[in-house]
Amino acid sequence: MPIAFGLDRLLADPTLRHALSGQRLALLAHPASVSADLTPALDALAACPDLRLSAAFGPQHGLRGDKQDNMVESADYLDPIHGIPIFSLYGEVRRPTAAMMETSDVLLIDLQDLGCRIYTFITTLRYMLEAAAAHGKRVYILDRPNPAGRPVEGLTLRPGWESFVGAGPLPMRHGLTLGELAGWFVRTLKLDLDWQVIPMRNWQPEASPGFGWPLGERTWINPSPNAPNLSMARCYAGTVMLEGTTLSEGRGTTRPLELFGAPDLDARALLTRMHALAPDWLAGCRLRECWFEPTFHKHAGQLCNGVQIHVEDGHYAHHLFRPWRLQALAFKAIRQLWPDYPLWRDFPYEYEFERLAIDLINGSPLLREWVDDPAATPADLDALARADEAAWEETRQAHLRSEYR
Numbered sequence: 043m044p045i046a047f048g049l050d051r052l053l054a055d056p057t058l059r060h061a062l063s064g065q066r067l068a069l070l071a072h073p074a075s076v077s078a079d080l081t082p083a084l085d086a087l088a089a090c091p092d093l094r095l096s097a098a099f100g101p102q103h104g105l106r107g108d109k110q111d112n113m114v115e116s117a118d119y120l121d122p123i124h125g126i127p128i129f130s131l132y133g134e135v136r137r138p139t140a141a142m143m144e145t146s147d148v149l150l151i152d153l154q155d156l157g158c159r160i161y162t163f164i165t166t167l168r169y170m171l172e173a174a175a176a177h178g179k180r181v182y183i184l185d186r187p188n189p190a191g192r193p194v195e196g197l198t199l200r201p202g203w204e205s206f207v208g209a210g211p212l213p214m215r216h217g218l219t220l221g222e223l224a225g226w227f228v229r230t231l232k233l234d235l236d237w238q239v240i241p242m243r244n245w246q247p248e249a250s251p252g253f254g255w256p257l258g259e260r261t262w263i264n265p266s267p268n269a270p271n272l273s274m275a276r277c278y279a280g281t282v283m284l285e286g287t288t289l290s291e292g293r294g295t296t297r298p299l300e301l302f303g304a305p306d307l308d309a310r311a312l313l314t315r316m317h318a319l320a321p322d323w324l325a326g327c328r329l330r331e332c333w334f335e336p337t338f339h340k341h342a343g344q345l346c347n348g349v350q351i352h353v354e355d356g357h358y359a360h361h362l363f364r365p366w367r368l369q370a371l372a373f374k375a376i377r378q379l380w381p382d383y384p385l386w387r388d389f390p391y392e393y394e395f396e397r398l399a400i401d402l403i404n405g406s407p408l409l410r411e412w413v414d415d416p417a418a419t420p421a422d423l424d425a426l427a428r429a430d431e432a433a434w435e436e437t438r439q440a441h442l443r444s445e446y447r
Contacts, residue, residue: 043243043244044244044259045187045242045243045244045245045246045256045259045260046078046242046243046244047077047078047184047185047186047187047242047260048152048183048184048185048186048221048239048240048241048242049075049076049077049083049086049152049184049186049240050077050078051240051241051242051243052087052150052182052184052240053077053086053087053090056092058240059090059092059093060092062092062093062148062182063092063093064094065094065146065147065148065180066094066096066097066145066146066147066148067087067093067094067095067096067146067147067148067149067150068095068096068097068098068099068145068146068148068149068150069083069084069087069095069097069098069099069149069150069152070098070099070100070101070131070149070150070151070152070153070166070170071083071084071098071099071100071105071152071153072100072101072103072104072105072107072153072154072163072265072266073105073106073107073263073264073265074107074153074154074263074264074265075152075153075154076263078260080261080263083152083184084098084105084121084124085123085124087150088124095124095126096126096145096146097126097127097128097129097142097145097146098121098126098127098128098129099128099129099130099131099138099142099170100116100128100129100130100131100132101131101132101153101162101163101166102131102132102162102163102166102266103116103132103266103267104116104130104132105128107264107265107266107267108267109132109267110267110268111267111268111285111293111339112285112390112391112392113390113392113393115130115132115133115134116130116132116133117130117133118130118133127145129142131166131169131170132162132166136165136166136169136206136393137169137172137173138169138170138173140177143173143174143177143179144177146179147179147180148179148180148181148182149170149174149179149180149181149182150182150184151167151170151181151182151183151184151220151224152184152186153166153167153186153220153265154186154187154189154220154263154265155186155188155219155220155223155265156188156189156190156265156269156275156278157188157189157190157191157215157216157217157218157254157275157278157279158190158214158215158216158278158279158282159196159199159207159208159209159212159213159214159215159216159405160207160208160214160282160403161266161278161282162206162207162392163220163265164209164212164220164223165206165207165208165209167209167220167223167224167227168209168210168227168231171224171227171228171231171233171235171237172231172233174235174237175233175234175235179236180236180237181224181235181236181237181238182237182238182239182240183220183221183224183237183238183239183240184240185219185220185221185239185240185241185242186219186220186242187219187242187245187247187254187255187256188217188218188219188220188247188254189252189254189255189272189275189276190215190217190254190275190276190278190279191217191247191248191253191254191360192217192247192248192254193215193217193360193361193363193364194213194215194216194217194431194434194435194438195213195214195215195279195364195365195366195367195427195431196213196214196215196279196366196404196427196430196431197213197214197404197405197406197408197409197426197427197430198211198212198213198405198430198433198434199211199212199405199406200405200406200408203401203402203405203406205392205393205394205397205402206392206393206394207391207392207402207403208402208405209227210227210230211405212434213430213431213434214279214366214404214405215279215365215366216434216438217438218438218441218442219242219245219443219446221239221240221241221443222239222438222441222442222443223441224237224239225239225441226438226441229440229441239443241443241445241446242445242446243445245445245446247446250360251358252272253360255272255275257272268293268298268299269299270296270297270298272354273297273300273351273352273353273354274297274298274299274300276353276358276363276365277299277300277351277353277365278299278365279365279366280351280364280365280366280367280368280369280370281299281300281302281351281365281369282299282403283366283369283370283373283400283403283404283409284299284302284369285391285399285403286386286387286391286398286399286400286401286402286403287373287385287386287387287400288304288340288384288385288386288387289302289303289304289307289340289348289385290302290303290304290334290336290339290340290341290346290348291340292334292336293336293338293339293340294336294337294338294339294340294342295334295335295336295337297334297350300350300351301332301334301348301349301350301351302348302349302369302372303332303333303334303346303347303348303349304341304346304347304348305341305344305345305346305347307346307347307348307376308347308379309331309332309347309348309349310331311379312349312372312375312376312379313329313331313349315375315378315379316329316371316372316375319371319374319375319378319420320367320371320420323364323367323368323370323371323420324368324371325359325362325363325364326353326358326359326360326361326362326363326364327351327352327353327357327358327359327363327368328351328352328355328357329349329350329351329352330349330350330352331347331348331349332347332348332349332350333345333346333347333348334346334348349372351365351368366427367420367423367424367427370409370412370413370423371420373385373409373413374412374413374420377413377414377416378416381416385413386398386399386400386410387399387400398410408426409423412426
């Protein structure tokens with residue numbers, strides 16, 4: 043039986059839509075919110091005669107996905123086809139206002155996530171659930187796959203480090219779908235909310251070769267401008283940390299967040315040191331020295347020497363690949379080879395102006411402090427991470443949906 047996402051099931055089943063009949067509906071979506079035939083969710087839902095769309099919301103990058111990264115905002119506008127207001131949740135506000143919430147009775151959330159704590163759609167999900175609870179609105183989560191699958195990796199966000207890239211005490215790679223995350227938020231935050239998930243049918247997160255993404259069945263659509271393919275989604279829990287460094291993460295190239303480098307980097311020396319420090323942290327993928335010249339963003343117009351992470355061929359081993367450890371190891375190797383390398387980038391990051399981006403990304407200073415401590419070893423970071431990962435594995439059991447087991 044072919045896979046069906048939550049949106050597909052809602053569109054195909056009049057009984058699922060019956061409870062929505064006569065209600066004013068608002069949709070939270072982005073460019074990857076499409077049906078099986080690639081119709082945008084907004085258009086597909088508007089075409090249902092028994093449904094009434096009254097508004098829509100766009101997260102970071104906009105409903106149409108036309109905006110680039112960090113703090114590039116979208117404005118509200120009136121949809122020219124459907125004549126409904128489109129509210130930006132990454133512009134003047136990041137939490138919906140009371141006026142926005144009053145435009146609907148029921149909120150439909152259809153967002154393709156990447157399975158990583160820092161991806162801001164998770165934070166927008168939390169904010170919308172909290173607003174719906176505060177204003178007495180019903181919520182339907184139209185579930186989609188976690189393309190990074192079920193593995194868990196990384197340090198848990200520490201108390202006091204919540205931000206727009208850290209919605210709660212999750213590890214970097216959480217292993218939940220958006221619907222499962224919604225359940226975790228509702229229970230953890232003790233929200234008084236009328237909500238439900240329309241689950242996927244026949245999602246098999248352990249099935250090869252997709253391991254979370256239905257390769258060969260569904261077309262990959264960028265959920266954000268720099269998420270062009272499944273390889274990026276697999277690498278993202280590690281390569282996203284590059285945003286907090288002076289190294290290019292490949293923005294301005296055709297392989298963003300699958301490679302990294304800089305004009306003054308010696309990639310061969312770096313790879314040699316990484317293999318010497320913790321070769322098991324490099325398992326499950328292949329690493330290749332590469333050269334690239336970003337057309338925009340960091341080091342634009344400069345030739346960079348770097349490393350590309352390959353996770354798309356027969357050498358990819360889903361349960362051995364640990365992107366967070368791999369990228370952390372690259373930072374540690376740089377610090378050992380070139381102790382004075384200006385690695386950490388100090389700049390305004392996702393509306394935070396005081397704390398370093400690398401610390402916000404990791405949910406604490408622990409990763410940075412490990413990199414900068416000459417005496418700290420891979421075993422030290424591994425011990426910290428393993429404790430957090432084991433605790434999360436136990437916590438998340440209550441939130442894994444039976445349909446996906």
